[in-house]
Amino acid sequence: xxxxxxxxxxxxxxxxxxxxxxxxxxxxxxxxxxxxxxxxxxxxxxxxxxxxxxxxxxxxxxxxxxxxxxxxxxxxxxxxxxxxxxxxxxxxxxxxxxxxxxxxxxxxxxxxxxxxxxxxxxxxxxxxxxxxxxxxxxxxxxxxxxxxxxxxxxxxxxxxxxxxxxxxxxxxxxxxxxxxxxxxxxxxxxxxxxxxxxxxxxxxxxxxxxxxxxxxxxxxxxxxxxxxxxxxxxxxxxxxxxxxxxxxxxxxxxxxxxxxxxxxxxxxxxxxxxxxxxxxxxxxxxxxxxxxxxxxxxxxxxxxxxxxxxxxxxxxxxxxxxxxxxxxxxxxxxxxxxxxxxxxxxxxxxxxxxxxxxxxxxxxxxxxxxxxxxxxxxxxxxxxxxxxxxxxxxxxxxxxxxxxxxxxx
Numbered sequence: 210x211x212x213x214x215x216x217x218x219x220x221x222x223x224x225x226x227x228x229x230x231x232x233x234x235x236x237x238x239x240x241x242x243x244x245x246x247x248x249x250x251x252x253x254x255x256x257x258x259x260x261x262x263x264x265x266x267x268x269x270x271x272x273x274x275x276x277x278x279x280x281x282x283x284x285x286x287x288x289x290x291x292x293x294x295x296x297x298x299x300x301x302x303x304x305x306x307x308x309x310x311x312x313x314x315x316x317x318x319x320x321x322x323x324x325x326x327x328x329x330x331x332x333x334x335x336x337x338x339x340x341x342x343x344x345x346x347x348x349x350x351x352x353x354x355x356x357x358x359x360x361x362x363x364x365x366x367x368x369x370x371x372x373x374x375x376x377x378x379x380x381x382x383x384x385x386x387x388x389x390x391x392x393x394x395x396x397x398x399x400x401x402x403x404x405x406x407x408x409x410x411x412x413x414x415x416x417x418x419x420x421x422x423x424x425x426x427x428x429x430x431x432x433x434x435x436x437x438x439x440x441x442x443x444x445x446x447x448x449x450x451x452x453x454x455x456x457x458x459x460x461x462x463x464x465x466x467x468x469x470x471x472x473x474x475x476x477x478x479x480x481x482x483x484x485x486x487x488x489x490x491x492x493x494x495x496x497x498x499x500x501x502x503x504x505x506x507x508x509x510x511x512x513x514x515x516x517x518x519x520x521x522x523x524x525x526x527x528x529x530x531x532x533x534x535x536x537x538x539x540x541x542x543x544x545x546x547x548x549x550x551x552x553x554x555x556x557x558x559x560x561x562x563x564x565x566x567x568x569x570x571x572x573x574x575x576x577x578x579x580x581x582x583x584x585x586x587x588x589x590x591x592x593x594x595x596x597x598x599x600x601x602x603x604x605x606x607x608x609x610x611x612x613x614x615x616x617x618x
Contacts, residue, residue: 222512228532230260235542240550241559254484255497266430277377286374300363324555345410356408361417368420385437396425422489451499534580541579
């Protein structure tokens with residue numbers, strides 16, 4: 210039996226860290242949010258995007274790896290195409306909902322009339338192009354050649370999904386070494402500017418997230434979950450080295466240090482190719498692996514510190530629920546972030562710490578509600594038999610009607 214076939218039930222650590230990533234992504238997408246000054250991205254080179262992509266790679270190994278192994282490359286590829294189709298239309302719908310909603314409320318003049326708001330929420334996301342250049346933008350939206358920065362994660366994910374059949378084909382032909390070679394090759398080509406994708410039909414701007422670079426962290430997660438890479442040892446020296454690397458990166462990431470210290474700013478600028486986000490600079494990769502290693506150790510073997518029968522365990526369960534429904538939660542988070550941001554501006558304005566607290570915590574609760582609602586619908590409760598004494602009444606057929614439906618003798 211191959212390593213892919215040996216992938217077992219969902220790891221509790223996967224859903225927990227995926228859920229944490231969803232909350233951080235919401236904080237990052239809430240407009241003018243002061244809480245963004247305290248997310249992990251402000252203290253290191255990597256951020257919640259790496260968490261999302263890495264965990265998506267692990268989840269993909271669980272969801273698709275065994276299909277390739279047991280049903281063959283063709284059926285496995287078909288399953289990937291189906292998933293790409295789902296994510297594609299989720300991206301299109303998300304864009305239309307946010308763009309249409311923002312333009313409708315901006316054009317109505319209500320915000321200025323009721324609250325004196327002059328903030329142009331459409332301009333802040335650079336969405337006027339879609340309405341002013343519709344003849345170019347609409348085909349671009351449907352072909353993923355028009356990808357505004359706020360909407361760039363799912364297109365990246367679609368392209369990375371398309372690479373799974375390529376990697377699985379390489380694995381079948383030449384083993385995991387071929388997969389690792391392709392991972393490095395794609396990343397190097399992206400780093401050197403040899404492969405990228407257009408983000409605007411009217412300019413030479415490329416995608417903010419180059420999928421051929423970001424596949425490196427995705428397939429690292431895929432390889433770990435598939436058993437192609439063994440779990441790292443719990444080693445004191447490795448722990449110290451990882452912690453020291455994380456601490457050493459803080460001055461070059463935390464704005465309160467590098468903006469006030471000339472020599473740190475100079476070094477930061479000199480090593481930009483190593484931490485740039487678009488081409489997934491190597492320091493981002495190293496920083497994330499160091500952080501993931503320490504987090505992996507912190508939660509205990511097989512996540513035993515997460516599975517507890519107490520208040521902490523209940524909290525973990527809620528976070529895991531969010532992680533389990535990460536696509537739906539992510540889609541909702543961008544809409545909720547814009548909505549909450551406008552409501553906050555209408556009620557309090559920006560910069561008020563009490564307003565920021567309610568905007569962030571209220572958004573968290575909304576994400577949790579989305580996760581539980583989606584989980585309930587996925588369970589298809591209408592197909593389940595009613596529980597005795599649940600208050601549901603069985604619809605009985607009148608006796609005459611029942612007799613009339615008996616077969617004739």
